[in-house]
Each structure stands twice: as structure tokens, then as C-alpha cells.
Amino acid sequence: MSDVSGNVIETEGLTRVFTGRPERGSRLRRTRHVAVDHLDLTVVAGESVGYIGANGAGKSTTIKMLVGILVPTSGSVRTVGLHPLKERRALARRVGVVFGQRSQLWWDLPVRESFSILAAIHGLSAADERARTAELVEMLEMGAYLGTPVRQLSLGQRMRAEVAAALLHRPELLVLDEPTIGLDVLSKQRLREFLVAQRREHGTTLLLTTHDMGDVERLCERVLVVDHGRLAFDGMLAGLARTVGARRELVLDLATPGPDLTDVPGTEHVRSESDGLRQRLAFDPQRTTAARVLAAVAERAEVVDLSIVEPDIEDVVREIYRATR
Ligand SMILES: Nc1ncnc2c1ncn2[C@@H]1O[C@H](COP(=O)(O)OP(=O)(O)OP(=O)(O)O)[C@@H](O)[C@H]1O
Secondary structure, three states: OOOOOOEEEEEEEEEEEEEEOOOOOOOOOOEEEEEEEEEEEEEEOOOEEEEEEOOOOOHHHHHHHHOOOOOOOEEEEEEOOEOOOOOHHHHHHHEEEEEOOOOOOOOOOEHHHHHHHHHHHOOOOHHHHHHHHHHHHHHOOOHHHOOOEHHHOOHHHHHHHHHHHHHOOOOOEEEEEOOOOOOOHHHHHHHHHHHHHHHHHHOOEEEEEOOOHHHHHHHOOEEEEEEOOEEEEEEEHHHHHHHHOOOEEEEEEEOOOOOOOOOOOOEEEEEEEHHHOEEEEEEOOOOOOHHHHHHHHHOOOOEEEEEEEOOOHHHHHHHHHHHHO
16 A cells, blocks of 8 residues: 555655756757746545646646656655655556556557566466456457557557556556547546546546546546646645636527527526527536526427537636636
8 A cells, every 4th residue: 555644645845847958059048947846745545636737837747756757856756655766666566657648558569468568567477467457358348459459559449458558457556647638538438437437446546637627527536736837726626616617518409599598597698609599508517407407498498409518627727827826
């Protein structure tokens, strides 16, 4: 398990500065960029934490320091009670990492063989490897492409294989950097459901960076918002929604053009298109539900189609920045 304090992640004053060399012969000084700035962070066992922020806010840099890929400039970091750089091998046995943009699989080998190599690296017994692989293959529905070389997989298939590879050795902490980037709606949903089940069944601690509010809402109980390398918000998901009023939009296609639906309880009419044939109503999921809104709309007009638009994570982050700067 984690260290004696029960903390899976613990950082104090964690800082990373990038310095750039000026061009040869240039009279410019070295550039200096503080990517992570005195970050104090604690994550306890079993938590699921979303780490969000604008592009360049310092998310990946933090993650890389947590898993020993990048050396901090100053401050301290302990991951599952270990020093990520000095105890990198021990860390690898207890932590799983998925970088959405990078692969830990062997491109020319079938998925099955990548799993076997990783199982050998982690020292799994043959029986354990079989059992664990079978469990992950079933849960992630990978049976149809276990014999396919990784390079031939679709992005959604590959991401499932990446997550399975990271979980083969039953790590207590799973770190995911943009796990659903580029995935279609169904693949995202499958992956999220799997991660929720993984947590429920194995108590795995999750830390993930994402630009997708759906990931945060479905996977994370706690949210950290980082701004220029500093924490701008640390609280529960519900608190985040309260702080920024994360609203959802119900997009309704009506059977006939009609007046703006401005009197539906618990909603605000955002706008109408095509003479009222399509109408957008915003609602606060903490106060009402899409089903209730739909029922109220059905008393006023005939609905032929609908969709729900999630709040945009960039808006949420902007609101947090505005509130805290
Ligand atoms: N190797 C590097 N050398 C120089 N600067 C870097 C390096 N890696 C990151 N940076 C800079 O540090 C800052 C933080 O980058 P980081 O990748 O951690 O951001 P991020 O929050 O993960 O962003 P994104 O959402 O775009 O992935 C950025 O300004 C980036 O340009």
C-alpha cells in the first residue's frame, strides 16, 4: 500500500523550471520558464483525482515528476511512499502510467505478446499472467484483436490495450495523461466505465489529466485546477460545479417551429435556431435533471430529437482562473 501516512502522492514545494539556451551568438539571455511552481499536493489511497488546466498550465510536467520521468528543480515528491527517481524500479512495480499520446506497447507485435513481455518485466507468474490478462481482455472487450499487431489497431482499441498494459501488475496508483483524447463517444464511454469498475473492485487510486469535462464528471471525485504551475482550485467535483456553475445544455429539435421556450422551470433559454425548430435550454444538473426538463418541454411542444451538451472544460477552467486570480 501507500506509505505510513496513507498518502499515495505527496509533494512539497514541487517546482520545475525549464531554461532555454539563446541562439549561438545571440545577445539574449537564457529564457527561464517556471512550469510547476511550488506545488503542495496530497492524494490519499483510493481517491480519484482530475488534474485540469489550460494548455501549458503544467499538468504533464507534474505527472512526469510524479512518475520519475522528469527531475524536479526543487521541492520534494513521494509517490506510493517512494522517491520517483531514486526508486524508479520499485515505483514501476506499484504504479501504472498511460500517456494518451505515447505508447508503451510494441508496435510490430500482437497485443498478446506485448502483454506477455510486460508480465515478464513485472515478474508475474504464468498462472497470474493468464488470469489477469483474461480478466482485462474480458472487461475491456479486447478478445477480437489480441492477435493483431499494435500498429494496426484503431485509436480506441489501442487505448484499451494501453490501459490494460498499465494495469496488468495491479498497481495501486494509475496515472493517466489525456486517456480519452481523440476517442469517439462510445470508446470514451467504455473506457470510463472500465476505470470506474477498476476502482470499485480493486480500490485503485486514479490521477488523470484531461481536457474533457466528461472524464472529470464520470471519473473524478476530486478536482485540482492548475494555473501557471500553481493550484488554483482543490476540491470536490460538486464544489467545482458550484464555484463555476457548470451548466448543461439541452438541445431540442421540435416537430414544428415555435416560440422561444422561456418558461420551462429550472432552465434558461439560450437561443433558438431555424425559427424555433431547434432550441437550446441551459440547466443546472444540481437543481434539476434532463428528464424533468424534457417532461416540462413536452407539455409545451412536440420533441422529435434531443442531445445534451456537456460544459466545456476550457470554460470551467477559465471561470476558475477568473475567480482565483
Ligand atoms: N521540455 C521542455 N522544455 C521547455 N519547456 C517545456 C518543456 N516541457 C514543457 N515545457 C513548458 O512548460 C509549460 C508546461 O507544460 P506542460 O506540458 O506541463 O503543460 P500541460 O498543462 O500538460 O499542457 P497541455 O494541456 O497543453 O498538455 C509549458 O509552457 C511548456 O511549453
